Amino acid sequence: MLARLEKHLADLSIRGLELADPARLTEAARALMTTDREQPTVFDEERLAAIVDLYIRTGIQVHSPGYMGRQFSGVVPLSGVIDFVSSVVNQPSSFYEAGQLPNVAERIMADELNRFIGWDQDRFAMVTTSGGSLANLTALLAARNRAFPGYWSQGHSALAAQVRPAVAVGADVHYSVARAAGVMGIGEDRIVRLPLDGRRRIDADRARQALDAAAAQGLTVFCLVASAGTTPVGAFDPLDRLAVIARERGLWFHVDGAHGASLLVSDRLRHKLRGIAEADSLTWDAHKMMFVPAPCTLLFYRDRESGRGAFRQTASYVFDERQDIYTALDNGDKNFECTKRPMIMPLWALWAMYGKSLFAEKIEYLCRLTQEAHAILEGEPDFEVLHRPEANILCFRYRPEGVEVDDLHPFQVDLRNRVKSRGNFFISKVDVDGVAALRVVMMNHHITSGHFQMLLDEIRKAGQSQ
């Protein structure tokens, strides 16, 4: 078993994805299952080996240089070892008495990472939660409950007639934010989309007008959500300027840094999040650019008390009937989950073993690699460069002579599928200004600019065979 994983990790060949017909894969999986009639008495090692082989073979190959597709990272293998321990000792992390070290490790990592955010260490707070979508929902709930007292208990009856709560976001915000509005009873249509500038960041100059227009339409915007690393192109909204707007209008300022917050640990890249100290809350997925298994999401609040309002009527201490030094670390009242995986442990263990340098160096390498890829693209006249990358995401189009403007969208979609089905590279596609583009996300330090050159050749071949 371990030998199989080692072999898998050591295999640096370039490979994409073998997409199997679900019906045939189901047959293969079913064939590995014991039947009710068999009474398995001995441990069938071969069966287990076959299951593990099938599992490894049929997934995205996050450790291969051919994988440039999405934001799932090639994890640091040690974090898998810690996860193995977590799964066997099975300590949940919502309550101190059930999982002492995970709770302590959360506090330690909160302090370690807040050094880069810069909040008052006696006032800020951090909770872990199962994914960025849940972190965004949680922050928006805290914002909603602060803006509309009584909403938690009474629902919309607590609102004055005709109040229509709304959330302002950048046009490229992650879909989980609009979804959160639907979940929360705000309504998905109550999302106010702020215009973007030429680099696909929220245009701070035009944001005020857009907010005024929303108010004129009868919407009560209570929260402004900025992105630090948008999903489509990895753009960083101007946090410092947006913070000023949020403060002058009394809005909760939430930053979705699911992808890009990790840049904070790099002395060279931290400036991308200038202004983060002015935010009210921050979503940070360690399972993206901190290279630990998913999910490991950290939700930071500048002010602990505001954060406590996400799941209760008032942000008071009433909830903790008999608080002591142990229950003070409980977080079951501060995050959505009741039973929660001790997701901090792989992150803390890596940090304990290697310090921040492991993370900073990987992140800097990947961002530099993406810059190099961009430079290569600029020298290739048959490719269209769509933006200067700010992080490790790069979008572009293949546009050889003869492809008409009207065909551009289906051409890119087909290209992506052809590249995928050739099986050497796994890339994704995204719509930029309504037209499909090819997208690479560099999540694996085994990738070099040479591999990117090979990808371009692969794309050309795929394009010619269309």
Add this chain to the structure above:
Amino acid sequence: MLARLEKHLADLSIRGLELADPARLTEAARALMTTDREQPTVFDEERLAAIVDLYIRTGIQVHSPGYMGRQFSGVVPLSGVIDFVSSVVNQPSSFYEAGQLPNVAERIMADELNRFIGWDQDRFAMVTTSGGSLANLTALLAARNRAFPGYWSQGHSALAAQVRPAVAVGADVHYSVARAAGVMGIGEDRIVRLPLDGRRRIDADRARQALDAAAAQGLTVFCLVASAGTTPVGAFDPLDRLAVIARERGLWFHVDGAHGASLLVSDRLRHKLRGIAEADSLTWDAHKMMFVPAPCTLLFYRDRESGRGAFRQTASYVFDERQDIYTALDNGDKNFECTKRPMIMPLWALWAMYGKSLFAEKIEYLCRLTQEAHAILEGEPDFEVLHRPEANILCFRYRPEGVEVDDLHPFQVDLRNRVKSRGNFFISKVDVDGVAALRVVMMNHHITSGHFQMLLDEIRKAGQSQ
């Protein structure tokens, strides 16, 4: 590392929990961390070993017969091995192309388990989600969106004036259901608590009156939530009778079987959930009585189309712009998470290796053990038995002569803390009818009735030293 885990698993000594002062544990954890100034170049095996030791030692000891405390299970170790693979290959399971085997395994497990639910196999659906709380929220969203078209998009503006949506639950329902009402904008106060019978199950006879009273107060109940295995005492609401009430009033009927749905796999115990086929949705935590690492929650819908409405305006196929045989298995639109751990894999692997018998036998043993514990208690005059256990949860009070009625509550609370601090047994406490009781949950097949006898002696000793 592996040797350490093996030793831990082989240690069947009776032990509870060593509760450490968080400040001292923080110091111990900090001492294991490399500092920024050190440049770790070689892999420090001793440091890792110390981290793993500290982790194992400070958690609840779910594999010891001294652990009878909560619903966290002593996992089948093989499931930890599969989790290790999951963490290293890092395939998310929201989209088929990223994690093919997890998606197929979800379909297979859905079919396998639906054999015991009994729904139409061409109409039912199952999604995995990160914990029972999220499953309950998801089901309630599907219910809300079906009952109030437009709510997803428009929020409360879609409601006719004065409509106050409400959810009916049993008085012992899990807190996540009331929390879901707060999250969804329904309002936590819009929970209608139905009265319980002498066995702490929803009293179906009085439920109708309670629903009528809620309607008379201007509430529009749209969903009825029953529990299959309540958290406090493990009671099973009468699903068959409640289903009739839900159907006659047009209510969505959700069953929170987080704890007790696993009894479905046992031929002897399945009858506890009689009527489950009439439910609209079912929450099932495999990380409880199916003995896999948390979280592994399965949310079942009787009707696939209704389930599709949880996170969208209409339950149409519009979402899937270009559906093919691959994207047909995607579930990113059907569950809350975007990136989701392939949590089905340990469950499917165990099922593939051992078939249902592994689960059925463990569950039957634990329920029988709890019956035995109950019989023992009935023979002990200084103990008060609070209910006949229906599953593997048993609540009781220690009531030696001389403890006044008014002191009963603090006496049990202190007892529980004393037992805990003696370090041999870990049990929990719960309020029953407003008075604290001791609670054991049998989650580990290494526990015998002899261990329960030892626990009673331990409780007596703890009581005498008060």
